Amino acid sequence: MNRRETLKLMGAGAVAVGVASPVSAAFSGPSLASLGRKRGIGFGSALSGNSLDKAAYVRLLASECSLLTAENALKWKYLEPYDGERTYGDARALADYAELRGLRQRGHCFVWNHHDRMPRWLINTAASLRTGDTSKLTRRMWRHGAFLAREFPGIHSWDALNEAVDPWTGELRETELTRLLGNRLVDLSFRILSQKYPDTELVYNDTMNWEASQLHKNGVLRLLERAIKRGVPIDALGIQSHIGKTLGRPRDELAWRKFLEEVQGLGLDVLITEFDCSDQNIIKRDAAIRDAETAAFSKGYLDLTLSFPNVRDVVVWSLSDGESYMNRQSYPEYRWRTDELPLRGHAYDKRLRPKPMRDAIALSLANAPDRA
Numbered sequence: 001m002n003r004r005e006t007l008k009l010m011g012a013g014a015v016a017v018g019v020a021s022p023v024s025a026a027f028s029g030p031s032l033a034s035l036g037r038k039r040g041i042g043f044g045s046a047l048s049g050n051s052l053d054k055a056a057y058v059r060l061l062a063s064e065c066s067l068l069t070a071e072n073a074l075k076w077k078y079l080e081p082y083d084g085e086r087t088y089g090d091a092r093a094l095a096d097y098a099e100l101r102g103l104r105q106r107g108h109c110f111v112w113n114h115h116d117r118m119p120r121w122l123i124n125t126a127a128s129l130r131t132g133d134t135s136k137l138t139r140r141m142w143r144h145g146a147f148l149a150r151e152f153p154g155i156h157s158w159d160a161l162n163e164a165v166d167p168w169t170g171e172l173r174e175t176e177l178t179r180l181l182g183n184r185l186v187d188l189s190f191r192i193l194s195q196k197y198p199d200t201e202l203v204y205n206d207t208m209n210w211e212a213s214q215l216h217k218n219g220v221l222r223l224l225e226r227a228i229k230r231g232v233p234i235d236a237l238g239i240q241s242h243i244g245k246t247l248g249r250p251r252d253e254l255a256w257r258k259f260l261e262e263v264q265g266l267g268l269d270v271l272i273t274e275f276d277c278s279d280q281n282i283i284k285r286d287a288a289i290r291d292a293e294t295a296a297f298s299k300g301y302l303d304l305t306l307s308f309p310n311v312r313d314v315v316v317w318s319l320s321d322g323e324s325y326m327n328r329q330s331y332p333e334y335r336w337r338t339d340e341l342p343l344r345g346h347a348y349d350k351r352l353r354p355k356p357m358r359d360a361i362a363l364s365l366a367n368a369p370d371r372a
Helices: 003-011 022-026 032-038 055-064 089-101 120-127 135-151 176-181 184-196 215-229 253-265 287-306 356-367
Strands: 042-047 067-070 104-107 155-162 201-206 236-239 269-275 311-316
Touching (some): 032 356, 042 055, 042 104, 067 311, 089 104, 120 135, 155 184, 176 184, 184 201, 201 215, 215 253, 253 269, 253 287, 269 287, 287 311, 287 356
Parallel strands (some): 042 067, 042 311, 067 104, 104 155, 155 201, 201 236, 236 269
8 A cells, every 4th residue: 555545545534443453453442642631641653754655553653643743754854955956745745644634743843953964055055154144044044944834834833943952061062053153043943933833832852851961951951041031932842752771871860850840940841752762771682571671661751751740742753663763774783782683662563562661651641640
């Protein structure tokens, strides 16, 4: 079944029949979306354009989720690989799928403060400019914002700026973009989207979680505090929550709670935007042991984080191990398991069978304080 046929099937209401749905066949309890909805929490997943061709997987996603993030398709690097030449078939297909299924759409991301995560032509343009000569760069940012609003008006939440803080220093990451704009990169990213998407939630998104080091968390707090004082229209903090890197390593739960308290004190909502738990650091090869450990670790993190009523959404960075970015050839080798077994970092396995992590997420959602 190709992507067009899959979308047609979705639009015809095939999920309602349920006979082929992996959720109805393998898990008969309430969906994660419905558990979250009872507490005022949205639940969703990232989805790649390639996964739209897999009917069983998109049925699973439609059954479990109330919102969708395009995994890569809305990133500027992929939308406009060459200056003025746009390729957005996957982004359009994902938006169509979300609209057909009634899923809210998160936009990820407008500006990513990494050289290798932005279009090469844009970084080269910035590198050719002298400090203070910013108009050529800012015109392209405004043009890109206008394009997004025109082609993808249905997005309810945008990561306006992604990973601007260097986790090793706690300061603004040094790139050609920040060389030219400094903190104006923060201001401009949000102001462009606030004008182009006046009714859309605008989010600063970054990678910190409950790791022991305070540098990154403190740096993000400084960025948020200063931006709010400047009147930057930030609505929420996005916490990526790829928590597997802290499994079996030092973490500081007390400091994490304090960080969340400070974000709450700033008046910001919080979104868990890219949740997963890699089992890279679990020595045991046995899948059942690995699944039990990642599930327990995930539940501890989600229980603590969701205890804050301003945490509004939980988005996983794939529902299944089979569709996971962790098990693609492009995933960095230093993040593989030493035994080179496939990573098991998600709620469903590659055969779309629910794992203990699915139960952990369900329990954390069900037991979270009521946001109403």
